Amino acid sequence: MVEAMDLTNLHTVSAAEAARLIRDGVIGSAQLVEACLARVREVDADVQAWTFLDPEYALAQARAADEFRLSGRPIGPLHGVPVGIKDIIDTGDMPTENGSVLHAGRTPSRDASVVAMLRAAGAVIMGKTVTTEFATRHPGKTRNPHNPAHTPGGSSSGSPAAVAAGMVPLALGSQTGGSTIRPASFCGVYGFKPTHGLIPRYGMFQLSRTMDHVGLFARSIEDIALLLEELAGYDERDPDTRPRARVCYRDIATEEPPIPPMLAFVKTPRWEHVDADAKEAFVELTDHLGERVEELQLSAAAEEAFAWHDAISGPEIALNLRREWETGRDRLSASLRARIERGRAVPALDYLRARAHIPELHASFTELFEQRYDAILTPAAAGTAPVGLESTGDPAFCMLWTLCGMPALSVPLMQGVNGLPLGVQLVGPRHGDARLLRTARWLVDHIASGRR
Amino acid sequence: MVEAMDLTNLHTVSAAEAARLIRDGVIGSAQLVEACLARVREVDADVQAWTFLDPEYALAQARAADEFRLSGRPIGPLHGVPVGIKDIIDTGDMPTENGSVLHAGRTPSRDASVVAMLRAAGAVIMGKTVTTEFATRHPGKTRNPHNPAHTPGGSSSGSPAAVAAGMVPLALGSQTGGSTIRPASFCGVYGFKPTHGLIPRYGMFQLSRTMDHVGLFARSIEDIALLLEELAGYDERDPDTRPRARVCYRDIATEEPPIPPMLAFVKTPRWEHVDADAKEAFVELTDHLGERVEELQLSAAAEEAFAWHDAISGPEIALNLRREWETGRDRLSASLRARIERGRAVPALDYLRARAHIPELHASFTELFEQRYDAILTPAAAGTAPVGLESTGDPAFCMLWTLCGMPALSVPLMQGVNGLPLGVQLVGPRHGDARLLRTARWLVDHIASGRR
Numbered sequence: 014m015v016e017a018m019d020l021t022n023l024h025t026v027s028a029a030e031a032a033r034l035i036r037d038g039v040i041g042s043a044q045l046v047e048a049c050l051a052r053v054r055e056v057d058a059d060v061q062a063w064t065f066l067d068p069e070y071a072l073a074q075a076r077a078a079d080e081f082r083l084s085g086r087p088i089g090p091l092h093g094v095p096v097g098i099k100d101i102i103d104t105g106d107m108p109t110e111n112g113s114v115l116h117a118g119r120t121p122s123r124d125a126s127v128v129a130m131l132r133a134a135g136a137v138i139m140g141k142t143v144t145t146e147f148a149t150r151h152p153g154k155t156r157n158p159h160n161p162a163h164t165p166g167g168s169s170s171g172s173p174a175a176v177a178a179g180m181v182p183l184a185l186g187s188q189t190g191g192s193t194i195r196p197a198s199f200c201g202v203y204g205f206k207p208t209h210g211l212i213p214r215y216g217m218f219q220l221s222r223t224m225d226h227v228g229l230f231a232r233s234i235e236d237i238a239l240l241l242e243e244l245a246g247y248d249e250r251d252p253d254t255r256p257r258a259r260v261c262y263r264d265i266a267t268e269e270p271p272i273p274p275m276l277a278f279v280k281t282p283r284w285e286h287v288d289a290d291a292k293e294a295f296v297e298l299t300d301h302l303g304e305r306v307e308e309l310q311l312s313a314a315a316e317e318a319f320a321w322h323d324a325i326s327g328p329e330i331a332l333n334l335r336r337e338w339e340t341g342r343d344r345l346s347a348s349l350r351a352r353i354e355r356g357r358a359v360p361a362l363d364y365l366r367a368r369a370h371i372p373e374l375h376a377s378f379t380e381l382f383e384q385r386y387d388a389i390l391t392p393a394a395a396g397t398a399p400v401g402l403e404s405t406g407d408p409a410f411c412m413l414w415t416l417c418g419m420p421a422l423s424v425p426l427m428q429g430v431n432g433l434p435l436g437v438q439l440v441g442p443r444h445g446d447a448r449l450l451r452t453a454r455w456l457v458d459h460i461a462s463g464r465r
Numbered sequence: 466m467v468e469a470m471d472l473t474n475l476h477t478v479s480a481a482e483a484a485r486l487i488r489d490g491v492i493g494s495a496q497l498v499e500a501c502l503a504r505v506r507e508v509d510a511d512v513q514a515w516t517f518l519d520p521e522y523a524l525a526q527a528r529a530a531d532e533f534r535l536s537g538r539p540i541g542p543l544h545g546v547p548v549g550i551k552d553i554i555d556t557g558d559m560p561t562e563n564g565s566v567l568h569a570g571r572t573p574s575r576d577a578s579v580v581a582m583l584r585a586a587g588a589v590i591m592g593k594t595v596t597t598e599f600a601t602r603h604p605g606k607t608r609n610p611h612n613p614a615h616t617p618g619g620s621s622s623g624s625p626a627a628v629a630a631g632m633v634p635l636a637l638g639s640q641t642g643g644s645t646i647r648p649a650s651f652c653g654v655y656g657f658k659p660t661h662g663l664i665p666r667y668g669m670f671q672l673s674r675t676m677d678h679v680g681l682f683a684r685s686i687e688d689i690a691l692l693l694e695e696l697a698g699y700d701e702r703d704p705d706t707r708p709r710a711r712v713c714y715r716d717i718a719t720e721e722p723p724i725p726p727m728l729a730f731v732k733t734p735r736w737e738h739v740d741a742d743a744k745e746a747f748v749e750l751t752d753h754l755g756e757r758v759e760e761l762q763l764s765a766a767a768e769e770a771f772a773w774h775d776a777i778s779g780p781e782i783a784l785n786l787r788r789e790w791e792t793g794r795d796r797l798s799a800s801l802r803a804r805i806e807r808g809r810a811v812p813a814l815d816y817l818r819a820r821a822h823i824p825e826l827h828a829s830f831t832e833l834f835e836q837r838y839d840a841i842l843t844p845a846a847a848g849t850a851p852v853g854l855e856s857t858g859d860p861a862f863c864m865l866w867t868l869c870g871m872p873a874l875s876v877p878l879m880q881g882v883n884g885l886p887l888g889v890q891l892v893g894p895r896h897g898d899a900r901l902l903r904t905a906r907w908l909v910d911h912i913a914s915g916r917r
Contacts, residue, residue: 256708328813328817332817332821357814359812359814360811361808361811362787362808362811363813364780365780365783366784366787
């Protein structure tokens, strides 16, 4: 028996719940997409999360999904659920402009792997969300949905903003430095950067093969796990993916940990940059966690990680933007031009030395996870979203984990004195994605029960 | 019934035949190893193939192999067969000095993956063969077994010389430029450089991750296939290996091709450097092959491959020799010092651009193999072994195939006017190793039947 439900706030429903309602015939996909589009009309003039959104086309996909379901054929786990796609991820039926005037009007002939996987799972591709210029620092038009005077963060700007504002329950982004975790923290949603190579990046603008990750945004951990389950996999067109056994991320994420997790609180070498109220929030959080958390000092190598990240991503960015540099550098932002120039000057030996440090650095973390800790607890950003739109904020608190390819989740647990959201970052060992999500859910429940 | 056989030339027997004789109890491993040691005593004063060889220890291994077999336990495919190991490949029970005074007396605590695999297959580790300095250009003491006034080639110098001189039926080497194919050609043995990543390199001195390959030497194609079958495999400690289905190299190599192969004769951009008599030999060979061979012009990109190889291997060599450079560069040869200096000056962007060219270059070859040709037929070297020991010869005819990670085999088919051997190189597409060996066997049979 299907219970009567209040459908007036359909745009706030989780992806998992929406998929269930559609599967059970309680709502149609067209109804859900219409609710999301109504929300877009309501708030997007302020937020400006989208760079491409054709309401009629989104609705046409939704109606086709509804017809498909009514035909009685088997449907996928995301059937009829709308997803926002960062505009550096190719879509065969919509423009993909990579946040640059140099790629204005670019229309790829086919879908990125992740878009094809979403369509196979039944999702409606809602539209393309705003990215900074080539997923680097120069901002797009998006504003923080909690206060339009503040940045939403970046480089994934539109995706977390759209999810936070209820314009879509799920969205894809990317992370090369801190482009998923930081904006998720600023916008108050879950942002997940999985293990490097877990989700194929074919068809996503390549900035740095070593550092690029697909990022996921949602309003619940279950939704992150649902999305991850559809997107994790081997793709021979992404040389960093590997054939692996299928993991039931959703089951593991929702299951109870066998024993209460132990967390390692890591301030990182940049703790002094953290805002006073964010520091205060961490004190409260760790106090509340009591014996389930211990502070952990990182080795000196952690400080060098910033230079290593730069020595690797710099030349790789210069490589991947070489055509734009050669033919249109005057239409790149000054900051990106400067970054490419720095990247072009790095000697190959420095690049290779930096790369050679990654395995040893990661090994030092692996040891911690094996011996004692379920996850690292660390800031997602230096504080809440900074005021102004000219900067997307400081990615420093993400660099170490991006460099090591470790899974990281921003959990919207806290708030600044300005009322803006503030995320907590949880980090696990490579391929510990499922356990990390389970630990995060435990943490959220633990905090919620303390607040009751 | 075991036939009576002439055991006076036991040192000339193939590895496959030796393994069969040992398995059937016709000979003991100790008898075979003694025959090889006798050959060492006879010729090695001239050839100087070994940097470490303890006759008593080799015999002790052989006697243990014989006892093991007599115990009735199952034995491996190389049971009791002696193998020479290039001295850049770690052995847990013998020194590994990498051809440098800087590593004199170095005794690794464990076996390289390939050595462990050989022991698992029952092989006797005969000793360590001479390498050039860190498998680069500065020569070791080995002389060409066909004429001690000539170089054996390098960087694998002792291994092909030992196999050619009958001191051992099998030996391992390596190839980063032309270090297997060229010396095999000069010494008149089969030299095989398999697909990049097919044989794990863990425990072999790393010069250039992108270019390093394990190389195989033997006196027959069947022996190459036998060795390859034992050494191909996934090893998580070599990040370029992948789990793959087991291939029966030996069966495929000995089977008849379904239709007579078609060969593409590629002169390469360096054909003008080829000696007149070698050119003449190629004319004869292609004439003999008639309609089974067609000359093929390479695209202009092939000429650039030399610069790309340099831009990749240079910085990688500088990386892997950074400790030696920092603490003992005065004890490196002048040529290696100069090479490291050049490698240190390469910008990361040039390194990455060169790497980015590999997939497109390889794709252009893949197309040829898919459309028309079974293998590329091309020189293994510019001619027979040059006179003098100060240079190991020009590796130019190997660079393109090494860069692309394609399997390449030197087949001892020809002879120079000076009576020295001259190899023909056959090249296949990546992971076409088995088919390449089958095509090579067809070629050898075809030539032999023509000579009859």
